[in-house]
Amino acid sequence: MQVFDMIINGQPVKAGGTFDVINPATGQAFAQVQAGNATHVDAAVAAARAAFPAWSRTSDKHRQDLLHALGVALEEDMPALMELVTKESGKPLGGLNGIGSGMEVGGAIAWTHVTADLELPVEVIQDNDEARIEVHRKPLGVVASITPWNWPLMIAIWHVIPALRAGNTVVMKPSGLTPTATLRFAELANRILPPGVLNIVTGESGVGSAIAKHPDINKIVFTGSTPTGKNIMQNAAGNLKRLTLELGGNDAGIVLPDVDPKVVAPKLFGVGFHNNGQTCACLKRLYVHDSIYEEVVTELARIARHTVVGDGLAEGTQLGPVQNRAQLDFVNELVEDARANGARILSGGKARAGNGYFYEPTVIADAKDGMRVVDEEQFGPVLPVIRYSDIDEVIARANANENGLGGSIWSKDRAKAAALALQLECGTAWVNEHGAIQPDAPFGGVKQSGLGVEFGRYGLEEYTSIQTLKVMKS
Ligand code: NAD
Numbered sequence: 001m002q003v004f005d006m007i008i009n010g011q012p013v014k015a016g017g018t019f020d021v022i023n024p025a026t027g028q029a030f031a032q033v034q035a036g037n038a039t040h041v042d043a044a045v046a047a048a049r050a051a052f053p054a055w056s057r058t059s060d061k062h063r064q065d066l067l068h069a070l071g072v073a074l075e076e077d078m079p080a081l082m083e084l085v086t087k088e089s090g091k092p093l094g095g096l097n098g099i100g101s102g103m104e105v106g107g108a109i110a111w112t113h114v115t116a117d118l119e120l121p122v123e124v125i126q127d128n129d130e131a132r133i134e135v136h137r138k139p140l141g142v143v144a145s146i147t148p149w150n151w152p153l154m155i156a157i158w159h160v161i162p163a164l165r166a167g168n169t170v171v172m173k174p175s176g177l178t179p180t181a182t183l184r185f186a187e188l189a190n191r192i193l194p195p196g197v198l199n200i201v202t203g204e205s206g207v208g209s210a211i212a213k214h215p216d217i218n219k220i221v222f223t224g225s226t227p228t229g230k231n232i233m234q235n236a237a238g239n240l241k242r243l244t245l246e247l248g249g250n251d252a253g254i255v256l257p258d259v260d261p262k263v264v265a266p267k268l269f270g271v272g273f274h275n276n277g278q279t280c281a282c283l284k285r286l287y288v289h290d291s292i293y294e295e296v297v298t299e300l301a302r303i304a305r306h307t308v309v310g311d312g313l314a315e316g317t318q319l320g321p322v323q324n325r326a327q328l329d330f331v332n333e334l335v336e337d338a339r340a341n342g343a344r345i346l347s348g349g350k351a352r353a354g355n356g357y358f359y360e361p362t363v364i365a366d367a368k369d370g371m372r373v374v375d376e377e378q379f380g381p382v383l384p385v386i387r388y389s390d391i392d393e394v395i396a397r398a399n400a401n402e403n404g405l406g407g408s409i410w411s412k413d414r415a416k417a418a419a420l421a422l423q424l425e426c427g428t429a430w431v432n433e434h435g436a437i438q439p440d441a442p443f444g445g446v447k448q449s450g451l452g453v454e455f456g457r458y459g460l461e462e463y464t465s466i467q468t469l470k471v472m473k474s
Contacts, residue, residue, distance in 0.1 A: 003032045004183040006040060006202055009047035010195025015040060015203070021180055024090040024321040024357045025311040031088075033179045036203035038210035041171070044199035045216050048142040048169035051196030056139045056167040060119070063165055066192055067116035070161075073188045074109045081105045083313070084181040085153055090320035090357070091275050092312035099274035100312065108157040108185075111455075114439035115161040118460045125468075132471045137464035139167030140242060141218035144211045146232070148224040149323050150278045150379075152178035153185060155246075158454050159221040160189075160198065166463035171217070172200045173207055175224075177324055208232070215239045219463070222246070223280075226403075226448050244452035244462050247445060248377045249280045249405030251426070252398035253434055255296060256391070256411035257289040264410055265299035271408075271434035272383040273307070273361055276319050278327075281406040281428070281435040281443075283383070285374050287398060290389045297365040297385050301346035304361035311356070321357040322380055328357040331380030334373040335362055338384065343367050348381070369397055377403065391420065399425045404447035408434040427453070 005012035015036045020029035034040075055063075074081065085101035086093050092100040120137040127133075145159035152174055163170050174182035179202050186200040201207055208228075211217060212235035219242035222232050226247040236243060253271070255264060272283040288296045312320035322328040328351060335349055348360030359381055367374050367384030374384045388394035398407060407424035409431055411417040421429035427444045430436060437443050437455070444453030452462050 001030065001032060002180075004034070004180055004202075006034050006036055006200055007186050007190050008040065008044045008199045008201070010190050013040065013043075019176065019204075021088055021177070022324070023087045024323050025313070027355045027357070031180050033176075033183065033202045036201045036207055038206065040201045040203070041207055041210040041214060044171045044201050045142055045214055047196035047199050048171050049216055051194060052141055052169045055169055055194065055197050058167070063167065064116045067112060067161060067165060069192050070189055071109050071112035071116065073192060074105065074112060074185065077184070077188060078105050078109070081153060081181050081184060084184060086312040086320070088178040088180050089149060089152060090312055090323050092317040092320050094315075094317070095312075096274045096307065096318040097270045104151055104154045107154045111154070111157050111439045112161050115165055115460070118162070118165060118457060120166065120460060120464065129473060131473055134469045136467045136469060137166070137461060138467050140463060140465055141168060142216060143168040143170050143219045143221060143463060144214070144217045145170060145172045146208055146211060146220065146222045146224065147172070147174050147182065149175040149177040150275065150280070153181040155223045156182045156185060159223070162454075162460045163221070163463045164193070164197065166460060168219070168463055169196060170198050171211065172198070173211055174200070174202065176202065176204050209235055212236050213238060217241060219243070229450065242462070242465075244454065245450040246280065246454065247448065247450040248403055249282075249445065249449050250284050250375075250377045250401050250403040251281055251406040251408070251434065252285045252287060252401070252424070253283045253408040253410060254388075254394055254398060254420070255286070255288045255292070256409065256413070256417065257291045258412045259292065259410055261292050261295035261299055265296055266303060267432075268296070268410070269300055269303045269383075273304075273319065273381055276322055276359075276381040277383070278323060278379050279435060281437070283408065283434045284378060285398070286383055286385045287388050287394050288385055290387050293385070293387050297346060297363060300383065300385065301363040304347035304363050307361050309352070309358055309361065319361060319381060322359050323357070325357055327379060328359055331359055331378055331382060334376065334378045334380075335364070335382060338364050338367060338371050338373040341368075341371055343371065343373075343384070369400070375401065395420065395423050402448045403445070405445040405449040406430065406435060408432075
């Protein structure tokens with residue numbers, strides 16, 4: 001079994017104990033990683049702190065060149081990284097609509113190159129006889145990245161590359177459920193970057209809270225659940241760490257009566273079920289107009305029954321297992337609650353017998369606001385479909401949720417749909433699409449879905465502080 005070490009100051013580090021990483025398709029361990037603790041966090045932060053002055057003084061061009069080299073290294077290692085992502089997260093190599101570990105690693109490569117090329121130009125606010133005023137963007141110092149289990153490698157890249165590009169040094173902590181691809185990325189990166197610039201510590205949540213409380217970390221970028229984000233925010237207050245928090249979502253999609261159910265259903269299915277619904281910005285609550293409701297749910301259930309569920313390493317698999325047992329049990333609990341409260345389970349509605357954490361793709365008709373599967377982030381291969389008849393009322397219902405990550409409107413009338421999309425209380429609103437992100441467009445949550453944004457210039461700026469320089473001319 002492969003054993004992965006932590007990397008601190010460019011060196012492999014063992015912790016004196018390890019823990020298993022489970023392949024959710026088999027329920028069996030396939031790798032072991034180090035059971036690090038707060039002492040390792042201290043060592044990693046000290047290494048990052050020591051590396052910061054030299055790294056932050058390197059030229060933009062030098063940092064860009066090294067990050068592009070890292071993108072190339074990821075590309076060369078793509079097959080091995082894809083296999084690790086599939087084994088640890090369960091997502092298929094290919095996947096539903098091509099959304100699988102190939103896309104995860106390919107996305108990691110693309111984000112690395114696009115982010116490497118971003119610039120942080122000095123802005124001139126005033127330049128006259130009296131004074132010149134410039135706004136400079138300076139790195140913050142040591143940035144800590146804490147990542148979840150659903151898109152482990154891609155999210156690590158989203159955190160680390162802009163942090164490094166802006167001149168910060170980094171300590172990473174991947175989810176204990178999915179650390180292996182991130183560890184391999186850290187190993188590749190440490191062949192390219194100077195020692196101490198990128199460190200990685202593995203361990204259970206004690207490592208995360210040691211990071212959140214650490215007095216010598218300047219910023220935390222966290223992607224994960226809302227309760228953990230709140231806990232980090234409290235612990236980070238000690239030294240007023242900067243925070244980017246990408247938290248839970250419970251995205252609504254609203255289908256207007258003018259669409260063709262047969263055309264729209266496969267698209268809705270794709271954006272609701274890819275990666276088994278375990279994507280923060282998957283479509284998780286679907287509101288469909290009464291006039292086309294039965295046709296849409298019937299079509300969604302037909303697609304669900306024809307979807308190939310299995311081990312992500314097998315060719316042709318569209319959906320893999322749910323990533324972990326606790327998540328599988330939670331999804332089951334919400335579906336049973338909906339069933340008990342009168343919803344119709346049109347497809348799936350049960351776990352598969354045997355090894356692995358498989359759950360049948362589940363379409364729930366006659367779901368209602370107030371049911372747990374609608375109100376809570378279910379994060380599984382389940383889509384509750386809710387009937388509506390009045391558009392103003394359904395916008396209010398979609399907004400009546402503490403989350404605000406994404407939302408979508410589906411219609412042939414793009415102008416009308418765009419106007420409605422702007423009424424959704426969410427960080428990104430799509431028309432005839434959902435969850436589609438790209439490295440140059442900002443992405444983040446409002447309300448309890450988070451703080452700040454990632455990607456593009458807006459995202460890069462979150463890894464900097466502003467220094468204003470005023471030079472008097474007389
Ligand atoms: P989680 O909050 O359980 O864990 C996330 C990370 O935090 C893990 O590395 C974990 O070890 C660590 N952690 C746990 N307790 C901690 C603590 N007290 N202090 C510091 N770190 C701690 O989340 P998860 O279950 O791994 O991921 C699923 C969640 O992530 C979902 O809610 C999903 O919506 C969210 N998510 C959000 C986005 C986004 O961009 N908004 C993207 C992906 C996932």
